[in-house]
Amino acid sequence: MMMDELGTETQQKRLPNYLLDAAGISIERMPMLNVIFDRMAASCTDSLQPMAGTPCYFSVSGISNGRVGDIIKEYEGNALAAVLYAEQWDARVLIMLDRDFVFTMVEALFGSDGAEPPIDVERAFSNIELRLVHVLFERFAKALQSAFAATADVTFRLERVETAMASLAIGRSGNMSICANIMLQALYRGGQMFLIIPHSVLNPLRQKLAHVVVSDGRAADPNWREQMESEVQRTEVTLNAVLDERMITLDDVAKFHVGQVLELDATPRTLARLESNNQVLFWCQIGQLDGYYAMQVADPVDQKREFVDDILSR
Template sequence: MSAAGIADPDMQPPVHDRLLEVAGISIDRMPMLRVVFDRLATSCADALRPLSPSPILLSMEGVETGRIGDVLSAYQRGAVAAVLYASEWDTRILVGLDRDCTNAILEALFGGDGTEPQDPEDRAFTTIEMKVAQLVFEHVAAALAACFASVGEAPFKIERVETRLDFAVIGRRNNPAVVTRIAMQAHERGGDMFIVIPQSALTPMRQNLARVLSGDVSPSDPRWTRQIHSEVARTEVRLRAILEEREMTLGEVAELRAGMILPLEATPRTRVRLECADQPLFWCELGRSDSVYTLRVEDFIDKNEDVIDDLVSG
């Protein structure tokens, strides 16, 4: 065979890669995609939190496959989108905000309370709205680079921002793509952020996307964690101290009357069981201080030991 008849592997992708591109990508076989976009929603919410006096919540609603043209048609009216270029992937992706999303973000950033009437969908975006959208797209571009770093490192650069999705071209309209929808809510308002990535960009990373890396969880916000700990520590709970329990028949219970005395076998040295929500917590010693009964915690209650004692006594 002549040298001209030998295919150069550097000039074209392997055959199985081209077959995968034709067949499309199975989202179920790439669980890391959901992890990446879930982390993206958390990262964007953290980035917007210092800018708004009221919380802006973002949550990943789902990841699916579709045609680029179908996605653009669904958001044709009242959406603003940015075309991002990933130089390492040599691919362009689309990040968009529908009008409800931009309105909710704008109202939250400027201290609104969600009571303003909705704007008509056919009006043009104002200069302020475009600047706010540009700010959001910058945060999304940075978050995308950070969240994809574990599977396919690439910086994302904003090429342009469009309000007509016909001009937001990232490939042929019938090309397959992965579409992610992230729900945004501020006050009582909310909208959608959508991200469109051509499947051809993800095919080389399919092996990394097919396995969930250990420790790949949504990054936690230290301030939010401290606030949760503080609120949990301030929660009021009801404790119950049990000195002794005894079994009675239903007939004996029916004969109980006011003023009757029930003898107890417990003594001042008997340990008291401290419970919360029917869960045993501590063994305590009963005492008195200033004419008030007190409990001194002696030890934790070992549930396994209680089970063994019940089996032995039974």
Template sequence: MASLHSATRPVSDKLLDASGISVDRIPMLHVAFDRLATHCADSLRQMSASPAYFSLSNVAPARIDDVLDEYEANAIAGVFHVPAWDSRILVGFDRDFVFSMVEVLFGADGSEPPIDVERPFSNIEINIAQAIFERMAKVLPLAFGAPHDTAFKFERIETRMDFAIIGRRNNQALVARFLLQALNRGGEMFVILPQSALNPVRETLANTMAGEAAPRDPRWARQIQSEVQRTEMRIDAILEERLIDLLDVTNFEVGQVIELQATPRSRVKLTCRGEPLFWCQLGQSNGLYTIKIDEHVDADQEFLNDILSR
């Protein structure tokens, strides 16, 4: 049944999935992050007399390596495993966040000037960050409890972003940034959710709460549909794909002929931005190559074939 569903999936949905993550298509994610800000403030209130306030700054898509490079040598990161999502997420505190929390937890009154020194984090600062991460492991399920009941297991702490690995660094992710206010100080917390982590719950997060859906404007919907359908997209026709050892690639020479197993009768795979769409037949017309669309690509079957061929 799953194979039939994926095979008959609208091409428009495949194109939208291939383009990456759209925050507007998962509105419940903002609700979860707002809950996270509230629960973080409540949790830290139990550790200190001075209140700490969290507010969601923004949520935006980004590549994981771009975010980690931004915070290199200026943040402490905690890696969390989410078994229900079969993925890992990352929570980070920037330098100002850590310094502010040290003062809050040790009873400072804010009369001293804030620390403005770029140096390695001390053992005390790392231990405090770890204590907060351990509390985050209890707070995160509360934030995501309504959209999806799951658990977050704190695995380790990293002070170098090179080692804060939660997947391929060039993968797409959603990054939520939170502002901390305490003792007239500031700081930033960030949460990185890889796209692979969101895929299992994307449909659930896309459903708004009852009573929150705005009435649909038919004219605006038609205009949006018209503009989207006029968008230019590049398509690729792939005659053959082959795995080649890196050693063979380094030995390639100009003029070398690489034989293909494909023939004029081989089926051609039509793709758009890496997303397989159709199987096609190769042909010719007026001296040009043509392709005739034959059938939808069965994504599940392609996945099984890829596994079996390894």
């Protein structure tokens, strides 16, 4: 075979790849992207659970294609952004947090109960807010790294945090990118996180992203599972039985005196709430056994119903 024929054959083999690159990333043809972003959202939820005094939930609300410059320009002066560097790819991706996201996380992490109205003032971010967001970006980078683990061996390093969107140069502003919108829900409010990954980063991963990988296929360690079950079953928990509650004023509390009797609306037939860690578990009947007060489980608690009733009561 002559050299020109070899060159023609090579070009023909590469032509489909060139066409795919020119066409960009089709989200519908990359179902693994949805899995990766869902995993990142779940990892963010788990990562912040020990830090926040209130539950914080992350969920993917949408994935779209767009030009990097257009996405960034829309949030000029209204967001904080982090540039993450992926050494294995020699590329950068962006994570942007809008103003509502930042203020909600600050309140959640500093113990707010959501009673105060959300901040609705256009102002610069404070040093405390910037430092806290820096910690959040580091956790989000690890969450993204974990989400990609089944698809690519990549490490994301927080390169810098920017308040000026014009400084977020990760390529030409006209370059196409994938933008995942991840919603935050906490304190009966929320915010938005935007994860921006250029097409040029994902193009080499097209084949892997075209197939959903549920797990890495490794078998569970039976010894580890048995030890985990044993430790969980031996964990000690504190149970509280609540027969009745009543609302009183601080003035009434100040007038308490020794020997005073506080009347309750409960009767011997009233069901008591069995709680652990402020979580209602069961409704119980009160009785006696061998000279001690005892609780007999009557009905399990409908957690969803209790949650709705608690919201309505507020």
